[in-house]
Amino acid sequence: MHSKIILKVLGILLMVFSLTLIPPFIMALIYQDGGMSDFGLSAIGLFITGFLLWFPSRKSHHDLKIRDGFLIVVMFWTVLGFAGAVPMYFASTIYISLTDAIFESFSGLTTTGATVINGLDALPHSMLWYRQQLQWLGGMGIIVLAVAILPMLGIGGMQLYRAETPGPIKDNKLAPRISETAKALWYIYLGLTIACALGYWLAGMDWFDAFAHSFSTVAIGGFSTHDASIAHFDDVHIEIIAMIFMFLAAINFALHFTAFRNLSTRPYTLDPEFKVFSVLILVGIVISSFYLYYHEVYLTWQDAFRYGAFQTISFASTTGFANADFSLWPIFIPFMLIMMSFIGGSAGSTAGGMKVIRFILLAKQGSREIRRLLHPNALMPVKLNGKPIPDKIITSVWGFFSLYVVSFVGIMLLLMALGLDQTTAFSTVAATINNLGPALGQAAANYQSLSDPVKWVLTFTMLLGRLEIFTLLVLFTSSFWRK
Template sequence: MHSKIILKVIGLLLMLFSLTLVPPIIIALIYGDGALTAFATVMGGVLMLGLLLWLPVRDYKQDLKIRDGFFVVVMFWVVLGLVGALPFYIEKEVPLSLTDAIFESFSGLTTTGATVLTGLDELPHAILWYRQQLQWLGGMGIIVLAVAVLPMLGVGGMQLYRAETPGPIKDSKIAPRISETAKALWFIYLGLTVNCAIAYWLAGMNWFDAFSHSFSTVAIGGFSTHDASIGYYDSFQIELVAVFFMFLAGVNFALHFSAFRNLNTNAYLSDPEFKVYATILITITLIVSAFLYLHNVYLDWSDAIRYGLFQTVSIATTTGFANADFAAWPGFLPVLLIFVSFIGGSAGSTAGGMKVIRFLLLSKQVLREIQGLLHPNAIMPVKLSGRSIPEKVMMAVWGFLAVYVFTFTVIMLVVMALGVDQITAFSAVAAMMNNLGPGLGAVSSNYASLSDPVKWVLTFAMLLGRLEIFTLLVLFTAAFWRK
């Protein structure tokens, strides 16, 4: 690997990250909540560290190779996750241990939304803003990662972006160069965020909460400035805003760009992944709402639909907002919603999970295998929008599923071996790998009760899920480190 160019990239990342601490500092000055010293100290330290890494290699020029790409992507999240924990650890009004601070930071950057904090309503405004901002920055990182970086690395079927087929599985060349692609994505991402904030404000939030929740909504993160999450407001208008923008954030951002550029919705209507994504959300919403009404959880149809819709979209898109305690719902509903989060949102979105496009291709592959039993000599390629999907891509998708299930099982067994009960272990690992946040059992509200070893395992799980598994696991192979 080219260590100098890697140090140069990491140094630049740290310097850029230090600049993102300016908004929390401004918030601390506005509200005078005492968090100014912590953020100013961290900003100066991170800026200095970035300079020390960057200055000795600032004139070094070298193209990143595939191996360098994997390492830089992983280091991007690991370094920023560790550095991002510093304000939580230093600020005295946030009673977090080092483990809890790192867990909270990684949860924010990976847009998982699992928290160890309680008493959010009493925390300094600067800390609350910083939590939300971490998710927003992580969400943008995910978009660039998914659309501009992972396709080149060929990770777990993400080379779908390079195939000559329409929609999310084509080479999403929003712009011919990665830098131009990133700029276009930033434009769409920022536009959605601002519009979401305005909509929240018009629906009744104050400006601080409106922007804070727009960060976590568009990033599909789920952090809130209140312990009761969106349920704090008990407002149907605010919930509708959240549902609308959670839905949009779970769509491939390349489709948003195409629709904006052409000023029509044909990009959505002709995209197979979008149609399956919308169908899943509508179907699960109807099932959940009907069950809630028929089992008298809510005595009015409108309430059943209100809470069923919100929680379905929130969990299915892996956002994790709450307007009700879905873990306490009767029957199979809590487990159903957790299982839906395994599918997640669209590829090229801020959502977690395995992604709808993989689910769609796996479904088509299953149908092909069944048809092959009836016609053993027939050649039946998997097609999407009339175009054949290369077998290499199908093998990568199957490989991703196999590794996902195997890794999930191993991590869940490790968590159980550390003393966590089965329901909590299952839902916690699912919530981490799918970047969902809330779980069942002991983690239905927060993760504070878990032991430090469990939190470290879950931190690894959320990073694993965010980096599409292979990107992280490849670093643990001997072949990666051979010259």
């Protein structure tokens, strides 16, 4: 391992992160509701810390190895998770414990959207902007930005890209150079954010709420500037804008890039993951809307469809926005929506969950095993779009699924041992490992009432889900540290 290179990278990224505290500082300056010194001093402190990490190893130049990539990604998210808590913990405008500040920071950066803060409507604009910005940076940005910048600093970035995206399509690049790929993803991400903000503004939000919610919509984070989330606005036009961009953000960004470059919708119609994801959402909307109307939760089809469709897209994309208190609905609907979050969005998107492509491959593999019972000697390759999928990918998907299930069950049992009831334990683990946010039971309103040990476990679970299991757990194997 190249320890100097790792410290150099972390130092650079920490210095870059310190610069992201400038926008909240500007918000404090504009609105004059507190926070200028909090964000100013935090930015200076984090920049100095990053500089001290970077300076001793600034002349080191080596290509990153695959182990370095995994270690940097995990350390990067961990360090920034703690660094992001600094402005919250030391803020003079909000009183929050160290555990809560770290929980909130990790929740933002991992785009989970689980909050421990009560009274969002009364927070200063600077802190509200900071929370939303954390999600936007975490959704796609920081690692991709680093991959685009690091090659210019003499540090290869492909290992970081592979460590950050361990899915079955990780080696597909949009451009010949990884830096060009990162820039292409950034352009799409930024374009969707601006379009979403404009849509919210035209639908009736003021410019602050429009940009703040566009950050968490495109990042599929779910943080809001109001305790009631999207329900605060009670506006069907705003909800429609949110549904459109939640759906777009949960689609593989490579499809967006290809479609935009070719000015054609054909890439979407040919992609099996997009088609399956769309069908799952449509089926979920029909079931939830019918169930809400049939059980007279809403007395008109229009209301049942409005609330059922919004919550289905929000959960299926793992965003976590709410236009109603879903915890009060008949228990079948909340549990169905939480189960949909396990599937999540598309690979190569900002969504959480296991990803649709993995479920497609698992279903095809299961179908093949059933057919093999009848034809044990037949050659039956698993195919996607008519192309055979290598067995090593199928094996990897099965391994991922197994680890996901084992991790989920183990963490849920640990939370129950720490005193949570079954409903709260199940829903909070699902909400954090899938980077969803909303939960049931004791966490139905928010996570404030949970004990500190539970919050630390759930913070680890957020990171586990954000790094898609393998990237984090590989560090706990003896072979990773063996020379």
